[in-house]
Amino acid sequence: MPESNTPNTIPAEVVIKIFGELSLQDALHLAATSCRLRQVLDENMPTIYKRLRRNIQCEGYARVLLADQGGLPSDSSSVTIRDLLRLRRISRMVEKAINVFDHDITPHIRTFEVPTTNIDDTFYGGKPRPLHLTPTERHRFTRSYYQFWSLLLLNRPSRQQRYRSLLLKHLYMVYEMIDLDQPIGDEPPPPTEKRRELRGEVDTYLCHIYYKIHGKDYIDFSGQSISMRTQGHAAIWDHCQPDFKQVVCYQWRDPQKKPIKDEKVWEHTTDEE
Known part of the structure; x- marks a missing residue:
């Protein structure tokens, strides 16, 4: 039987492209499924983040906040996986704030x-x-x-x-x-x-x-x-x-x-x- 495509057999170039097509949350979920996928994300962060960032609303302002919280400078060409986790957290908090605002004010x-x-x-x-x-x-x-x-x-x-x-x-x-x-x-x-x-x-x-x-x-x-x-x-x-x-x-x-x-x-x- 032909070998199935597992995280260990898919070429890194393909994995990088897949990461780049995902949302920030989905990219982190994918990286959590295997050590190899996490390694690909970690080792190719500058390339992958150039694509991921388009899915983060107000990404430039989120990066400034991240820097103010002790993360990498906002003008850094990349972020770490830890920074991605923090970006996901602050994005969720803003989304929650918008939901409350849409309930209490907008209508x-x-x-x-x-x-x-x-x-x-x-x-x-x-x-x-x-x-x-x-x-x-x-x-x-x-x-x-x-x-x-x-x-x-x-x-x-x-x-x-x-x-x-x-x-x-x-x-x-x-x-x-x-x-x-x-x-x-x-x-x-x-x-x-x-x-x-x-x-x-x-x-x-x-x-x-x-x-x-x-x-x-x-x-x-x-x-x-x-x-x-x-x-x-x-x-x-x-x-x-x-x-x-x-x-x-x-x-x-x-x-x-x-x-x-x-x-x-x-x-x-x-x-x-």
């Missing part, structure tokens, strides 16, 4: 939108506003969650440096994430003193950087119109993006004002990554 957003017809036609293909986060909204949530989780881990000097690296758009979203009514990462419930400290820091820096960029006082985005009364979370929604951009680029109060270059406050990353 109720429509009650704050009057009227809804134009919103539905323009942003949701004529269908009613979904009862769950859209792919782009999930991206904004995930990115902001990772960014705020990192801030919880850093000491004050490192946080101040991190603030300076954030776009104005991202600062708004991180500020909203502070009000998330659930623990973030490994934060114990209820919200800790660290979170209250961060609220004051981010608020102060947000006001400072807004004035530095625009020469005008900071504009609070939440509550600027009926459609934005969204329980403290306004910048996340697809239908709020045009108004949000007007605020971040300071066109809300002065539509004739020449907008600041987008890349300085807005167009650095997309919400489809």
